[in-house]
Amino acid sequence: MVKKATLLIRNASQVVTMQGPVPRLGPDLNDIGLIENGAVAVAGDEILAVGPCDEVEGKAPLAEGCTVIDVKGRVVTPGLIDPHTHPVFARTREQEFEMRTLGKSYMEIAQAGGGIRNSVRALRETPASKLKEGTVRRLDRLLGHGVTTIEAKSGYGLSTESELKMLEVIQDLNLMHAIDLVPTFLGAHEIPDEYQVKRENYIELLINEMIPAVTKDNLAEFSDIFCEEGVYTNEESRRIQQAAKDAGLKLKFHADELASTGGAGLAAEMGAVSADHIVYVSDDDIKALARSGTVAVLLPGTTFSLRGKQYAPARKLIEAGAVVSLSTDCNPGSSYTESLPFVISLAALQMRLTAAEAIAATTVNAACAIDRGGKIGQLVSGLPADIVIWDMEDYRELPYHYAVNLVSKVIKNGKVVVGK
Numbered sequence: 001m002v003k004k005a006t007l008l009i010r011n012a013s014q015v016v017t018m019q020g021p022v023p024r025l026g027p028d029l030n031d032i033g034l035i036e037n038g039a040v041a042v043a044g045d046e047i048l049a050v051g052p053c054d055e056v057e058g059k060a061p062l063a064e065g066c067t068v069i070d071v072k073g074r075v076v077t078p079g080l081i082d083p084h085t086h087p088v089f090a091r092t093r094e095q096e097f098e099m100r101t102l103g104k105s106y107m108e109i110a111q112a113g114g115g116i117r118n119s120v121r122a123l124r125e126t127p128a129s130k131l132k133e134g135t136v137r138r139l140d141r142l143l144g145h146g147v148t149t150i151e152a153k154s155g156y157g158l159s160t161e162s163e164l165k166m167l168e169v170i171q172d173l174n175l176m177h178a179i180d181l182v183p184t185f186l187g188a189h190e191i192p193d194e195y196q197v198k199r200e201n202y203i204e205l206l207i208n209e210m211i212p213a214v215t216k217d218n219l220a221e222f223s224d225i226f227c228e229e230g231v232y233t234n235e236e237s238r239r240i241q242q243a244a245k246d247a248g249l250k251l252k253f254h255a256d257e258l259a260s261t262g263g264a265g266l267a268a269e270m271g272a273v274s275a276d277h278i279v280y281v282s283d284d285d286i287k288a289l290a291r292s293g294t295v296a297v298l299l300p301g302t303t304f305s306l307r308g309k310q311y312a313p314a315r316k317l318i319e320a321g322a323v324v325s326l327s328t329d330c331n332p333g334s335s336y337t338e339s340l341p342f343v344i345s346l347a348a349l350q351m352r353l354t355a356a357e358a359i360a361a362t363t364v365n366a367a368c369a370i371d372r373g374g375k376i377g378q379l380v381s382g383l384p385a386d387i388v389i390w391d392m393e394d395y396r397e398l399p400y401h402y403a404v405n406l407v408s409k410v411i412k413n414g415k416v417v418v419g420k
Helices: 026-030 052-058 094-101 104-113 116-124 128-144 158-175 199-216 235-246 263-269 283-292 300-304 314-320 338-353 357-361 365-367
Strands: 005-014 034-043 046-053 063-071 075-078 080-084 148-154 180-188 221-227 250-255 272-276 296-297 324-325 387-390 408-412 415-418
Touching: 005 046, 005 052, 005 387, 026 314, 026 357, 034 052, 034 116, 046 052, 080 272, 080 296, 080 338, 080 365, 094 104, 116 158, 128 148, 128 158, 128 408, 128 415, 158 180, 158 199, 180 199, 180 235, 199 235, 221 235, 221 263, 235 250, 235 263, 250 263, 263 272, 263 283, 283 314, 296 314, 314 324, 314 338, 324 338, 324 357, 324 365, 338 357, 357 365
Parallel strands: 005 063, 005 075, 080 148, 148 180, 180 221, 221 250, 250 272, 272 296, 296 324
Antiparallel strands: 005 034, 034 046, 075 387, 387 408, 408 415
């Protein structure tokens, strides 16, 4: 039986399809599969056809009651993918933000009992129902900024009970919210207060109790770790992540954010899906990332919010042939934003990415950062109909017209969920 279109998007000035190689590397990052005067036909929850308006409208029969959206010269792209977020938390940390504006560093605040451990104390005493309420608001804002899939981490519980509580909240919200949430266990986010002088006991708890509990109930797809100076050493990270890998979890790393410690190289060596932050990644580890295919997830919003002087070396990574992606790092401490478009602007201004490269880094390459390369992040026949219609005529306006929300409509799985 011939499939018929249940949704037709027509008269787009540009359709950014991202059709082509997965992932995008080097010069290919600038090939965004652009179609002028384009259209997209959707059958149910998947893309039926993409191309010039006259071709799509000539080939795709319309189902009875088909919704037709005339975008009148606007830009259409795949739904954005945010591959590094911490959306489940109890309270914000604006007092720490103000401390940073007055000159305190992230590590100074953390060493004084603030930072992640501040969020841990709040989350442990907050019921799951309250956590869900706050997280839904953040998911709504992400969706409103064009994000249709996110990776969502635990990491503010740092006890078996509280980490499971966070992952169960993520699991529940994945069933009820329009955004798809990909769950990551981040029990190795910090050393909690009660284990500060007995860190080995906490590491044993992670390996012998937390990881088995998470995998027993299939609550996470990935395991992440804060492999960083002053948090987990490379040796500790290897040990914990090997246990997670042996238990069936795929790996991610927070690495080389505050200093060059070799965390990105360890991520590449262990076959991690991504190494994130990597502001201070070494030249040798850039080459290791390129060889391994481990995705470099860059978080310029975090550098911006922490008043950092150095951004991740995006151009070096691209020139070396590494897979480069971008993310908000949405969290209550170091990057409290749900605007991936603003991160795209930062990437252009501070890391010298072109608009095309930044869009590729938040669609097709971001899909690779959550091990969904070729499955989402493209407007290609047969893939999920996750689509954004933008209030702009040229895709290059996205980073250029910064700090405003240019989203006109968001379609998730073929249904209009924003801008009805």
